[in-house]
Amino acid sequence: MQMEEVKISSRSNPSQRIIALGIVFAFLYVASSILMTLLLAVLVAYFLDPAVGVLERNHIPRALGALLVLLAVSAIFVGLGYLVVVRAEQFATDWPRYSAVLRHATTAFDRQISTVERQVEAIAPLAEKGRAPTRAIEPPPIREWLFAGVGSLYSILLVATFVPFLVFFMLAAKRRIWNATMVLFPDEHRDRVKEALDKVSSMLRSFVAGNCLVALILALSSWAFFLAIHLDYPFLTGGVSGVLNLVPYLGAILAWIPPFLIGMAQWSTIGPYFGVAAVLTLLHIVGLNILMPAIVGRRVHLNGLAVTIAFLFWGWLWGAIGLILAIPITATIKVICDYTEGWEPFGHWLGA
Numbered sequence: 001m002q003m004e005e006v007k008i009s010s011r012s013n014p015s016q017r018i019i020a021l022g023i024v025f026a027f028l029y030v031a032s033s034i035l036m037t038l039l040l041a042v043l044v045a046y047f048l049d050p051a052v053g054v055l056e057r058n059h060i061p062r063a064l065g066a067l068l069v070l071l072a073v074s075a076i077f078v079g080l081g082y083l084v085v086v087r088a089e090q091f092a093t094d095w096p097r098y099s100a101v102l103r104h105a106t107t108a109f110d111r112q113i114s115t116v117e118r119q120v121e122a123i124a125p126l127a128e129k130g131r132a133p134t135r136a137i138e139p140p141p142i143r144e145w146l147f148a149g150v151g152s153l154y155s156i157l158l159v160a161t162f163v164p165f166l167v168f169f170m171l172a173a174k175r176r177i178w179n180a181t182m183v184l185f186p187d188e189h190r191d192r193v194k195e196a197l198d199k200v201s202s203m204l205r206s207f208v209a210g211n212c213l214v215a216l217i218l219a220l221s222s223w224a225f226f227l228a229i230h231l232d233y234p235f236l237t238g239g240v241s242g243v244l245n246l247v248p249y250l251g252a253i254l255a256w257i258p259p260f261l262i263g264m265a266q267w268s269t270i271g272p273y274f275g276v277a278a279v280l281t282l283l284h285i286v287g288l289n290i291l292m293p294a295i296v297g298r299r300v301h302l303n304g305l306a307v308t309i310a311f312l313f314w315g316w317l318w319g320a321i322g323l324i325l326a327i328p329i330t331a332t333i334k335v336i337c338d339y340t341e342g343w344e345p346f347g348h349w350l351g352a
Contacts, residue, residue: 028317036321041166043328045174046201047208048073052171066171070164083235196339203300203331210295211246218242218287222255225279229272232262245284247323248311252284300331301351 055065219242337347
C-alpha cells in the first residue's frame with residue numbers, strides 16, 4: 001500500500017504540468033535580457049567556430065584564434081558601419097528637403113481625415129448629436145515614452161556589451177565545455193546526446209550562414225535596382241530594404257518604407273511606387289521561398305504552421321530579437337524531441 005502511494009504521488013497530473021509550464025514562461029519573460037544575450041552569443045559562436053577550427057589546425061592556439069576571428073569580424077562590421085554612416089550623413093544633410101515633402105503629405109492626409117470626420121458627423125443620428133461629447137483619451141506622458149526607450153536601450157547595450165565576451169569564452173573553451181556537457185549524461189546515452197548536439201550545431205551554423213547570405217543577396221539586389229531607377233542614396237536604401245526584406249511575412253511591406261520615403265522627393269506619379277513595391281515583394285518571395293529553403297531548409301526541418309506559431313510566440317515574448325531567435329529555438333526543440341524517448345511525436349509534428 002505504501003509503495004502504491006509513492007507511485008501515485010510521483011506522477012505529474014495536468015495541473016502540475018500547467019504550473020510548471022507557467023513557471024517556465026514566467027522565467028522566459030523575467031530573464032528575457034539574459035536569455036536573449038546568451039542565445040545570440042551561442043548563434044554567433046556556432047557560426048564562427050569553423051574559422052577558429054581552421055586556425056587551430058594551422059597550429060594557432062584556440063584562444064588566440066578566437067580573438068583573431070572576433071577582431072576580423074569586428075573590423076568588417078566597423079567598415080560596413082563607416083560606409084553606412086557616410087551615406088547617412090549625406091542623407092541628413094538633405095533631410096530638410098525630405099522633411100518638407102513628408103510634412104506636406106502629412107498635412108494633406110490630416111485634411112482628408114478631417115473632411116471624412118465632418119461628413120460622418122453630418123449624417124450622424126440626431127440622438128447621437130445631442131449626446132455629450134466623450135472625453136478624448138490623452139496620450140501617455142513623454143516621461144513614460146522616455147522610460148520605455150531607456151528599457152530598450154538597456155537591452156541593446158546589454159547584448160552589445162556581453163555578446164563579444166561570451167562568444168570569445170565559448171570559442172576558446174569549446175573543448176572543455178563540450179566534455180563537461182557530456183559528463184552530465186549517463187554513459188549509455190552519451191552517443192545519442194553527441195549525435196543530437198552535432199545536429200544542433202550543424203543546424204545553427206547553417207541557419208546563421210544562410211540568413212547572412214540571403215540578406216547580402218537581397219541587399220545587393222535592392223541596391224542594383226535602386227541604382228538602375230536612379231533613386232537617391234541607393235546604397236543606404238538598398239542595405240536597409242534588403243535587411244528588412246529578410247523579416248518573415250512583414251518584410252515585404254517593411255522593405256517598401258525606405259525607398260518610398262526617399263522617392264517622395266523625386267516621384268510625382270504613383271507608377272514608381274507600384275514598381276518598387278512589386279520588385280521588393282518579388283525579392284521577398286524569392287529570398288524566403290527559394291533561397292532560404294535551398295540554403296537552410298535541408299538542415300532546419302520545420303513545417304509552416306510551426307514556424308508561424310514560433311514567430312508569433314517568440315515575437316510576442318521577446319520582440320524583434322524573438323523574431324530572430326524563433327526558428328533556431330524551435331528547430332533546437334525539434335532536435336531535442338527527436339532524440340528524447342517519449343517526445344518523438346512532438347518532434348514529428350514540428351517537422352511534419
